[in-house]
Amino acid sequence: MTAISFEGVNQTYMTKSGETTALQEIWLDIQEGELIGLVGPSGCGKSTLLSLIAGLLKPTNGTVQLFGKKVAGPSPDCGYMFQQDYLLPWRTILDNVLIGPEITGTVTPALRQRALHLLDELGLSDTASKHPHQLSGGMRQRVALGRTLLTEPRVVLLDEPFSALDYQIKLQLEDLIAETLKARNLTGVLVTHDLGEAVAMCDRIVVLSNRPGRIKRVLEVPHSIRELSPLEARENAEFHNLFRMIWGDLQDEY
Numbered sequence: 528m529t530a531i532s533f534e535g536v537n538q539t540y541m542t543k544s545g546e547t548t549a550l551q552e553i554w555l556d557i558q559e560g561e562l563i564g565l566v567g568p569s570g571c572g573k574s575t576l577l578s579l580i581a582g583l584l585k586p587t588n589g590t591v592q593l594f595g596k597k598v599a600g601p602s603p604d605c606g607y608m609f610q611q612d613y614l615l616p617w618r619t620i621l622d623n624v625l626i627g628p629e630i631t632g633t634v635t636p637a638l639r640q641r642a643l644h645l646l647d648e649l650g651l652s653d654t655a656s657k658h659p660h661q662l663s664g665g666m667r668q669r670v671a672l673g674r675t676l677l678t679e680p681r682v683v684l685l686d687e688p689f690s691a692l693d694y695q696i697k698l699q700l701e702d703l704i705a706e707t708l709k710a711r712n713l714t715g716v717l718v719t720h721d722l723g724e725a726v727a728m729c730d731r732i733v734v735l736s737n738r739p740g741r742i743k744r745v746l747e748v749p750h751s752i753r754e755l756s757p758l759e760a761r762e763n764a765e766f767h768n769l770f771r772m773i774w775g776d777l778q779d780e781y
């Protein structure tokens with residue numbers, strides 16, 4: 528099933544100082560259960576694409592569909608993870624995971640149970656009553672993942688969620704997130720400046736041109752890479768070929 532589709536999408540921002548066309552003629556179908564990497568030069572519209580999927584922006588032209596329905600605003604089908612974890616320092620880890628349903632007024636005992644189960648699954652079972660400052664950056668991002676998954680989105684939008692982490696932690700978290708999305712058959716869209724991360728984690732990679740962002744190339748990541756852990760993938764010859772191909776595409780854009 529097609530999870531996300533872009534049909535002839537253009538996005539132009541109107542500001543006091545003039546117009547900026549961020550995206551032009553985007554046509555793209557993303558299948559349910561796929562993890563897609565979006566790479567491209569700074570300012571080419573990667574975050575804009577995520578905002579269009581999340582319904583935070585309405586396209587200037589064209590349509591964005593989520594599971595066959597036109598996106599008309601924010602939807603519970605979409606979860607977001609950012610570079611910053613946005614955990615609230617005065618709340619416990621469990622209460623941070625429960626923040627979404629608490630805002631909408633629906634924290635049930637079953638949801639609390641599910642939050643505890645998620646913390647367990649993410650290797651955080653002994654952190655429920657702790658506070659964010661007591662956790663490392665990687666642990667905090669795992670809490671953010673738990674908070675995102677609690678509301679059972681079908682699509683998870685990942686806006687550079689690893690860029691503030693140490694290299695080793697980053698690789699572990701890449702693995703955990705890719706595995707977690709696959710195990711639940713969730714659709715993921717990852718924005719990253721780290722080409723290695725995109726190749727190691729994703730099923731397909733969309734390379735965008737310089738602004739206004741157009742799709743320059745869509746690359747399929749071979750199964751042989753996807754079956755490896757992010758660390759093993761980085762030692763694989765096909766990984767390096769793909770990396771070089773994307774690198775070459777992007778060099779033309781700078």
Ligand SMILES: Nc1ncnc2c1ncn2[C@@H]1O[C@H](COP(=O)(O)OP(=O)(O)OP(=O)(O)O)[C@@H](O)[C@H]1O
Pocket residue numbers: 540541542547548549567568569570571572573574575576738
């Ligand atoms: N709300 C806005 N109003 C006006 N212009 C905007 C707005 N949001 C983004 N832009 C412009 O649109 C273009 C695309 O921005 P976007 O943040 O989507 O790019 P990006 O590829 O995610 O960039 P980066 O890799 O640097 O994070 C940029 O030129 C940016 O300045």
